[in-house]
Amino acid sequence: MEIIAGLLQTSILAGGVLALAALGEVLAERVGVVNLGVEGLMALGAIGGIATVIATGSPPLGFICALGIGLSVGVIFASATVILRAYQVLCGLALTLMGTGLAATIGKAYSGKPAPATFAPVAIPYLSEIPLIGHAVFTQNILVYLTYIVLPVTLHFIMFRTRHGLNLRAVGENPAAADAAGIPVQKFRFWYVAAGSSLASGAGAYLTLAFVPSWSEGVVAGRGWIAVALVIFAGYRPINAVLAALLFGCITSLGFVGQARNWPIAAPILSMLPYLGTIALIIVPVLAWHRVRRLMAAPAALGEPYYRDVR
């Protein structure tokens, strides 16, 4: 039983990185913008976060700093894709290359240094005393609660239970109709893309301040891309995205358990699991359940810039 509890604890911790990044991507894609820069944003957040903590010793400050970096870079990305309406796929790839390269260049000086302070686990009274799973689930750091409970519930409520959320989804489905109804399409897109980028960088800081916790080149290791894939798998819904991320946390922690218990499979092979798992999970559902496709479909205007004057 202890193994399962341990597995659950690691899964939740590992899945949180993906959950935070995936929530950010949900925000961007729901207003109709594909942000393929998540990987780069995470790298920038990861180095920004740990550099701040090494300088100040305060993990919350590091996390906030990463959110700030993400927001600034997100504003640049949104200016290019929403205001100038440049090709989203290309801008996203560019952002990934820039972020990964820049973070690795800056990170040379920080390579291998452990974070002097990290987000410590906080036990929730009573709940953490539930037998078997209580300790694993309710003795996590504060970012975990934020990522798994506060953020997805808030976002779900805003998206599906408020007028603002209806407008938000309209912008992603049919910007021309939304525009005609008086919804400020460009404003919605700009700020939600920027906010989503901010969360992506936050996920990077989560990685170096709560999960790994140190910087090394390639520490993000494709998690940004897995997050983008998760959003498709989760049908662009915040709560589904978090659950999908947890599932991926399980796959990742299975690799850790394998290494720790000396399974006769080499570590690099176990490290392939999350990538292969992601590919399987975005292909299989489409083949298996044709009817799910409509329900889980992407926002209709995803990836298309909106020109008011061109019809």
Added chain:
Amino acid sequence: MAIRIQYFPSPQPAVALLARGLAIVLALVCAGLLLAAGGAAPLTLAAQVIKSTFGSSFGLEDVGLLVTPLILTGLSVSIALKIGAWNIGAEGQFYAGAFAATGVGLFIPGPTIVILPLMFVAGTLGGVIWILIPTLARAYANVSELITTLLLNFVGTLLAYYVSTGPWLDPGGHALGTTARVRHDVPEIWGTVHWGLPLAILLTIIVAGLLNFTRWGYEVRVAGSNPQAAKYAGMPFRRHLITVMLLSGAIAGIAGMLEIAGTVHRLQGGISNNFGYLGIMVAVLARGSALGVLAGAALMAVILNSGIILQTQGLNTSTVLAITGLTLFFTAIGDELAHYRVVRTEPAAA
């Protein structure tokens, strides 16, 4: 008479070309400013780069070695784009090709004249196998090939790392984390530059010929610019998509094979200097033209080589990746702005 800025559905080629040039210059200026902010002297560095690249045959040979894989990965991404597919997985296919070629080179005994072609075939097949699942998933289930090809990059990198540190680790050598030397070399043509370079150029010309002068190429181009029209005209869109994507993977696999047999001779973890990712840049710069692929690859090779020369100054291939990203970003913006034209409008008669 009034002047206004109007959006046109198709860009002006001259403006787009100008925008590309500007994007590269802007990105280099930004990189220079960042370097200056970090305490380096950009102009001195630039002089150093130009001197060590063009001032000696060694510098030019290095560029010649780097340009070969870049032509091929650029061609790989470029041909997939022709039919509207994003092959972001050239990096993984490169590793798969290198892996397969190394396997043949190390473990099949025989004279080089037999083994080298076998390695070529193995490299090609490695690339094809690496893109097979993303291709079928895109063709039959409409799963985004962009994400699946990309995720396989990490698997390919891990595979090369695994075999070169594990089962294929050089048994006799002191080198850590590489396989034994593959004893079948692509012959050299000029200094250290091998016959891979003319081969890459030849492949580019052949692919360009196929695309521009055959019925197949015509149908691929139509399918790429308007899939609906292609289907309506009875062109087998799915079949073309599959062949083009597999061809794209094959070309990236060949790049990996040539890197093993021509340049590095050993499989190791970081054998690809981000060639797959830089290939995206080459393809985008080329705007779908074969000549453009060659020019784009030459430019990227010089930039990559500069990064390697400046390693002592705290630069590295990551910095090159960042500069590439910046160039790509400015290029994307420039491409969009090329759609706008300043037009004069006559006021309506009162």
